[in-house]
Amino acid sequence: MGRGLFATGRDTAYRKPVWLSARYAYGFILPHHKSMERFTRNHVSLYEVAVSFNSEFSDKINGFHFNSGTSYLYSSLSDTRILGDVHAVVPWIRQAYRINAFSFSFRLGLGLAWVTHPFDLETNFQNTAIGSHLNAAILINSGLNFKPDDRWVWSAGLNFIHFSNGSTKQPNYGINLPLIYAGISYNLVKQQGIRPAIKIDSVTGRFYIGLQAAGGIKQIFPVNGPDYFTMLAAPYAGYRFTHGFSGLLAFDISYSASDIDYLKSKGLIVTSKNDVIKTGLSLGFNQNYGPLGLSFRFGYYFHQLEDSDGPFYDVLSLSYRLLKGLDGRIMLKTHFARADFVGAGFSYTFDF
Structure with a gap:
């Protein structure tokens, strides 16, 4: 921070910065x-x-x-006649490493999006990308930032944005946007007062274990088919590298009732629901900011009878601290930008 952050004034209370940012991004729809x-x-x-x-x-x-924020996103996409417009609200967490006036940042967010023209069998059957108005929105961002003083920040970098409904309604190929962006941020709070001394508990270097679990519904083709229950449970172990940031290793156990009907449609015999349970191992990270947390894991199936999506998967989740050790959680599981399911659940962590 600049010297304005430490401005003196015995009776003046310190005021935290509040940043207002505007960014423009340009790219294309990925034909996955x-x-x-x-x-x-x-x-x-x-x-x-x-x-x-x-x-x-x-x-x-x-x-x-570290900082956290919430973004409003708008795009008319590439063909408003078919895809319509998209509006999204995305909470995110950002981590940056700063050297003098420059910093390199990584931002990850998960929120909700509204697509104005989803698939409709009678009026918009050409929209094979999105089958519902309400969708999940994923924001992944990396950028270079320049901060000349305490009030302004200039930035540029790369975005990847994904919209999908987590297969809750077909069709759902999803929309993936690789983009370049430029932006500007302004601190709305004039810095004054003395920043108080900060006491931080030493939590780095600690191991912990826990359990994540989430459930939801999904559809498979044909359009307007039945809803199927799906779930994911993941015992995990973590190690805290910094305050709020930790690495994760998880053993993932997933189940979808839709796999039974899919395998039967291919002429395969399914004797038990246990036949379609998938197991895998995933590696990733978790970033907490106060009660809010975001985690991402990339994994490999080592057992799956229904393997049409390939051997790799990823899990992105947004969590909120409810009680000590207990988080509410929204989880999105995908296969290389193809959504598997979105669900709600919990996680519980035990510290050593």
């Missing part, structure tokens, strides 16, 4: 499925407005700076 190629003829513009708050311990953890 053959039916998505029709939407790649035009490029895509995306607009973002964000409000964010600095962490109290920003400059105290190994040179890293």
Whole structure:
């Protein structure tokens, strides 16, 4: 932070920065499925407005700076006649490493999106990307930032944004946007007062174990088919590298009732529900900011009877601390940008 952050004034209370940001991004729709190629003829513009708050311990953890915020995203996508517009609200956590006035940052967010023209069998059957108005929105961002003073930040970098309904309604190939962006941020709070001394508990170097579990519903083709129960349970172990940031290793156990009907449609015999249980091992990270947390894991199936999605998967989840050790959690499981399911559940952590 600049010297304005430490301005003196015996009777003046310190005020935390509040940042208002505007970003413009430009890119295209990734044709991850053959039916998505029709939407790649035009490029895509995306607009973002964000409000964010600095962490109290920003400059105290190994040179890293943390903050969290919420973004509003808007894009007309590449073909408004078919795909319509998308509006999204995405909470996110950002971590940056700063050297003088420059910093490199990574931002990860999970929120909700509204698509104006989803698939409709009678009025919009050409939209094979999204089958519902309400969708999940994933934001992944990396950027280079320049902060000349305490009021302004200039930034540029790369975005990857994913919209899908987690297969709760077909069709659901999802929309994936690789983008380049440029933006500006302004601190709404004039810095004054003396920043109080910050006491941080020493939690680095600690191992912990826990359990995540989430359940939901999904559909498979044909369109307007039945709803199937699906779930994921994951015992995990973690190690805290910094305050709030830890590595994760998880043993994933997933089940979807839709796999039974899918295998039967291919002429395969399923004798028990246990036949379609998938198991895998995943590695990732968890980042906490106060009660809010985001985690990402990338995994490999070592047992699956229904293998049409391939051997790799990833799990992104947003959590909120309810009680000590207990978090509420929203979880999205995908196979390389193809959504498997979205569900709600919990996680419980035991510290050593």
